[in-house]
Amino acid sequence: MRVVLPGGSGHLGTLIARACAARGDDVVVLSRQPALRRPQPDWRIVDWDGRTLGPWAGELDGADVVFNLAGRSVNCRYTQANRREILESRLASTKVLGEAAARARTPPRIWLQSSTATIYAHRYDAANDETHGVLGGQEPRAPETWRFSIDVATSWERELDNAETPRTRKVKLRSAVILSPDRGGIFDTLLALVRRGLGGTSGDGRQYVSWVHDADFVRAIAWLIEHDDVTGAVNIASPNPLPNAAFMRELREAWGAPIGLPATAWMLEIGAWLMRTETELILKSRRVVPGLLLSRGFEFNHPHWPEAAADLCGRWRAHG
Numbered sequence: 368m369r370v371v372l373p374g375g376s377g378h379l380g381t382l383i384a385r386a387c388a389a390r391g392d393d394v395v396v397l398s399r400q401p402a403l404r405r406p407q408p409d410w411r412i413v414d415w416d417g418r419t420l421g422p423w424a425g426e427l428d429g430a431d432v433v434f435n436l437a438g439r440s441v442n443c444r445y446t447q448a449n450r451r452e453i454l455e456s457r458l459a460s461t462k463v464l465g466e467a468a469a470r471a472r473t474p475p476r477i478w479l480q481s482s483t484a485t486i487y488a489h490r491y492d493a494a495n496d497e498t499h500g501v502l503g504g505q506e507p508r509a510p511e512t513w514r515f516s517i518d519v520a521t522s523w524e525r526e527l528d529n530a531e532t533p534r535t536r537k538v539k540l541r542s543a544v545i546l547s548p549d550r551g552g553i554f555d556t557l558l559a560l561v562r563r564g565l566g567g568t569s570g571d572g573r574q575y576v577s578w579v580h581d582a583d584f585v586r587a588i589a590w591l592i593e594h595d596d597v598t599g600a601v602n603i604a605s606p607n608p609l610p611n612a613a614f615m616r617e618l619r620e621a622w623g624a625p626i627g628l629p630a631t632a633w634m635l636e637i638g639a640w641l642m643r644t645e646t647e648l649i650l651k652s653r654r655v656v657p658g659l660l661l662s663r664g665f666e667f668n669h670p671h672w673p674e675a676a677a678d679l680c681g682r683w684r685a686h687g
Contacts, residue, residue: 368592369430371475373397373415373464374437378552379481379545383434384410386585395426397437417460424467427475432592433535434479435464438523444643445512457523465530477536477592480527484543484577484604484655485647486520489513491573494608496658497541497600512645524600536598538591543604543655544648546675547581548683553648558683560627561619567627569635572612574652577604580669580678587657590665602657606670611649614672621676 370387372380375396387394387410394410399417415423417437427433437460439452461480468474487495488503495501503509504517524539546554560566579587587603609617619627630638632650639646657665669675 368432369393369395369426370432370434371395371397371426371430373433373435373460374399374417375434376400376412377436377440378547378549380436382545382547382549382581382585383436383588386588395430397423397426417456418463420463420467420470424470427464427467428471429473430475432477432479433464433468433475434481434588435461436481437461438481441516441519442644444640445515445645450515454519454522457519458526461523461526461530465527465532468530468532468535474532474534477538477595478527478530478532479588479591480524480537480539482524482539482541482600483516483520484541484602484653485516485651486524486541487653487655489574489652490654491575491652494654494656495602496656497602498658500602500655510647513647513651516647536595538598539600541600541602541655542584543577543579543602543608543653545581545584546578546679548679548686550686554679555683557615557618558622558680561615561622561624564624564626565628565630566615566619566624567629568612568615569630569649570611570632572610572615572629574611574650575608575654576611576614577608577653577655578614578672578675579604580667580675583667583669586668587660587665590660594663597659597663601659602655603660604655604657605667605672605675606656606661607672608654608656609672617673618676618680621673621680 370392376398384394396412397415398412413423438457443449488501489506635646
């Protein structure tokens with residue numbers, strides 16, 4: 368297959384590119400980063416600006432899969448300038464990809480569009496699946512920054528829906544936190560806290576953590592590509608989210624850390640301000656389950672966090 372990854376030069380894009388190249392696919396990464404325009408050993412990198420049509424559009428003609436990962440990182444403070452760039456980078460890239468696909472003589476067979484499990488409401492009472500899940504934005508006392516994230520996610524999905532590509536199947540990936548042992552990823556960050564004795568409960572610890580093991584994420588993507596009748600929103604998450612307190616406890620046990628100092632909400636806010644990021648990832652309760660995947664018989668290799676955490680810790684150690 369030919370797999371095109373717009374915005375695929377980051378952590379998640381590299382994970383997907385590596386998996387596709389390993390099985391012999393022709394992988395093309397569309398990148399705006401000059402430092403990454405050098406040829407890679409296993410895939411090609413093609414320039415694009417994420418906004419305007421150009422020679423890169425030819426890569427979509429005859430492609431089997433387009434997996435759009437483009438968008439400014441949300442790991443920042445939500446200043447007005449950053450908010451504008453976060454939203455515009457996602458909408459502009461999605462719109463121009465739709466234009467390129469519509470003009471292709473042989474348009475892509477499937478368009479996988481990044482979305483996020485953050486689109487669902489902050490809740491403890493029940494899990495959010497694709498059918499009965501409650502979209503966020505109306506929760507009482509929710510921080511304004513959380514509503515911004517909902518606006519971004521819903522606008523992003525709407526832009527995909529508006530793309531006129533009748534010959535291309537479109538799937539919106541409402542992905543949970545994807546955990547891999549690669550350096551610089553979310554698991555690496557969490558493990559760094561545990562290794563320093565700081566990996567205790569965050570806030571009151573009741574907020575649910577929805578997660579997915581990197582191997583299961585890659586397998587779910589392959590499954591979606593193969594099943595031509597699946598369209599629309601798909602949750603990619605372990606079927607067993609768990610509260611933050613339990614999540615961090617199991618991670619400490621997997622690593623062998625005897626203690627983990629807790630952090631109150633106000634401590635996390637100060638830390639986020641110092642690190643120039645937001646606390647939403649830590650404090651929002653994301654109780655999301657993969658209803659569609661489970662109903663169609665997809666089986667997770669790592670459905671439970673204790674075993675998944677042990678695997679990730681072992682691979683992290685093996686990487687040195």
